[in-house]
Amino acid sequence: MFIRVTNCLWLLTLLFVFPPQKPKPTFEEVSPATSKITWTHDNAQSPDRQLPETVGAGCAFLDYDNDGWMDIYLVNSGPSDFFTPSAPLKNALYRNNHDGTFTDVTDKAGVAGGKFGMGVAAADYDGDGNIDLYVTNYGSNILYRNNGNGTFTDVTDKAGVTAPGWSTCATWFDYDNDAKLDLFVSSFVFYDKSQNPLCTDPTLKQRYYCVPRLFKPQPSRLFHNNGDGTFRDVSRESGIADSPGKSFGAVATDVNNDGLMDLFVANDTMPNFLFLNKGGGKFEEIGLAAGVAYGEAGRPRSGMGVDAADVDGDGWQDLFVANIDQEFFSLYHNDKELIFTDQPGEIAPATQLLSGWGLKFFDYDNDGDPDLFLVNGHPDDMIESRVPRVRHKEPLLLFENTGRGFKDVSASSGPVFTKMFSGRGMALGDFDNDGDADVLTSNNGEPPLLLRNQGGNRNNWIGLQLIATKSNPAAVGARITWAAGTLKRSRLKTGGGSYLSSHDPREILGVGSATKIDYVEIRWPSGKIDKLTNPPLNTYIKVLEGSGIKK
């Protein structure tokens, strides 16, 4: 009896000292049979291996019908100067049925695209409370204005955002803090079907996709929102057009904490750009001096996906760029004074053979700090016959922020991480509204992949939907600070990020095992501050700028 009691006491002591660990969240594949998302990307692959075939396409989480549930938009290829589809191809809008299934409402909504699609950026550009869609294409782009009744209208020409050529990523942000969303559109290379040189080698006896190094760069575009449904192309006067690039991913963030949103833009086979917002509508490209333009030895790399977040909680935005195999991905730590140091840690060896596109920092386990999800795939479908160990289809990767760096937790995060994909786009959104961020990826020539976060909500959280009144409608640039006991965190609401994709605009703030949130403070781009004391836990709330929680 004595022995038994002693053992029990010992066990109790152990439980007290080492409380049982919560199982880590996993990502579970939601099959098309379950989700009813049957759409597949057609990459239009041809024997001529036209370059646009291999770089698309993107995807988005958006709430187009304002029902509080994330819908899905997927971008497809379409007719172009080098491609005539044998059957019509279209983009797809899937309405969330609130039960884990989706319904294709593309035709009813009128957002089928009909061009050789690349990416998508969703935001309420006109401030009418409805999320609009900007679709980038090889050819020219489309702005779909949300009519508020489940339909959209193509207002591209009227708005003045056609952007002919080859556009890739689009990013909504407010560069001049006038409370209206402006639009940055990445331009890739100058291309038409006559520009496709013969890239092959004698052993293959067929073409492969040419390296973008062979093509001429193009300046990206910046459109200023006039507030009347039209935009003005300010690419030249802002200084953006002074730097022609071969641009893919872009993220709007504030690298020097001056309240002005800057732009970090990945370039393929060219130095990346860091456009520092100088105020007065001017940008200065400082990538070289900042140390984010080149790889080692001054070698430009093949930048594709990008994102920004304060990964170490020092109050300064760090940057991430994914490159092609053998180039390593870069995590640029912000050393302040506009200087960055590449400190990828464990991410570098894990990505040495991978080519990264969609990626996003987000708190998958709601412990309060940003983790990292990477979507990979080699652009050359014949790479395996030319380069040992490099695969065409590649795995997804998940890195957990340990507070001392990033740890690869892919192997323990679900069977989907053992599968291979031609990954491209990646969007983030809580499609089942359970308080943890789910993932949508778009794959080149393959169906999309919807991943449900299972267990991220085992930690406590609060979800914010920010409703601006004086700031830009997406609240890009808002700084959110929250505290729960000893945990204190801060997050800047960035614009864009990832690759060709657009995300759930809500913010989920993780607090770990804390059972009470002391406060949440939102410093809006307008300068207004809303402080919410003891807000509710494990639910979404709406926060109205200047008024706090909206009932």
Add this chain to the structure above:
Amino acid sequence: MKKNSTNSHKKAHKTQKIFLLCLLSLLCLFVIPARAQSPDVVQAFEQVAALIRDDRLAEAEKELTKVLRLQPDLPVALNLMGSLRAKQGRLAEAESLFLRAVQGDKNFTGARMNLVYLYLLKRAPDEAIGQLSEVLALEPENLDAKVLLGDAYLAKNDLQKAEENYLAALDNKLDNAGALFGLAQISRVKGETREVAIYLNRVGTLITSSTSTDFLYKFALEAMQVGLFDEAKSALERAVGLKPREPSYLLALGIAWLRKTDLFEAEKIFRRVLLLEPNNAQAQLHLGYVLLNQKKYAEARTWLEKSARTSAAIPEVFYYLGLVAQEQNDDAGAIVLFEKAVRQLPSYPHARIALGSSYMKLKNYVRARQELETAVKLDPDEPTAHYNLALLYARIKEHERAKEELRIIDQLKAKGASNNGVVVLPPKSNP
């Protein structure tokens, strides 16, 4: 200075090793002239030769001692005993035994050929030539002797006579790998890189089924010198297949993979070397280097530090350790290591670039500039130096100079400067 003496010592050691391997592979050919011996005696000597070949030296010596006690001047036994001593590294005794064998039988070409190998190893080409003249007088069509005569003249730097003998061995046919290899070496001395590659390419096709591991190894080293990494790799893979536990072959194979910038294969091979020889400083250095390039910094540091402890640390070790420190954000520590590398080798441009880079990170722009400008003077074609200078100029707002440095990088790229960003810098050590 220390580095040079260490290297030359290692080189001599390796050459000796190669010689011994050569000698042993030829033993079968030369040790047992069948004439004047009964079948039983021939069989007995064949068994002794087999024992020597299998490194069962004590047993072989016991048998030979028995024979020599009865017949102290028996040439075949003396020749075998000489081979045994050579394998033990007792070269003076070996020479004496071979000479006694030749004195006992002037026509014993096998013993003379063993002497030739010995003299070539001792860098005594004149003595080798003397013996080879005798061999060729006895056997005018002995192709091996002609090739060795070429080797002897090559050792004397008499390129013309060396070439004559190699060509004589070829006899208008292109099937003598040894002669072609000799011609490749002559072309290398003359700086005729294209010809070297042509000869070695042909040698490569002739040795695909060679069982002479030493020749495969020598060929591979020569092939790597002219960038024939695939050929070198094939030869070394064959040599390793024949002798899987020979660290020098494995080390060379790892370096061949490294030259092909396949870090993964190189890593595997260096780990194999270290399983066989855990204290092999070269393998430790190379593995550390590979891991550094794979950005596996913690493990890279472990191996590099072991390498530094195992042998006299060469500047590269400090440079690589500095890079690890730099990547782990310890620039003050990195500076100490780079300074050590620069003290050992002031003309080491990469160490100076890294030093400049660390000073730049610590915002000591004056020192950074000094080191980077020195690096550019040391190696004007190194893009990394120009890149870091560009970075520096951009940070101190000298934008035009920054652009100029970037222009230089573009020009270097157009000239084909190596700058793939994966391999920081190949170690200067040779396998």
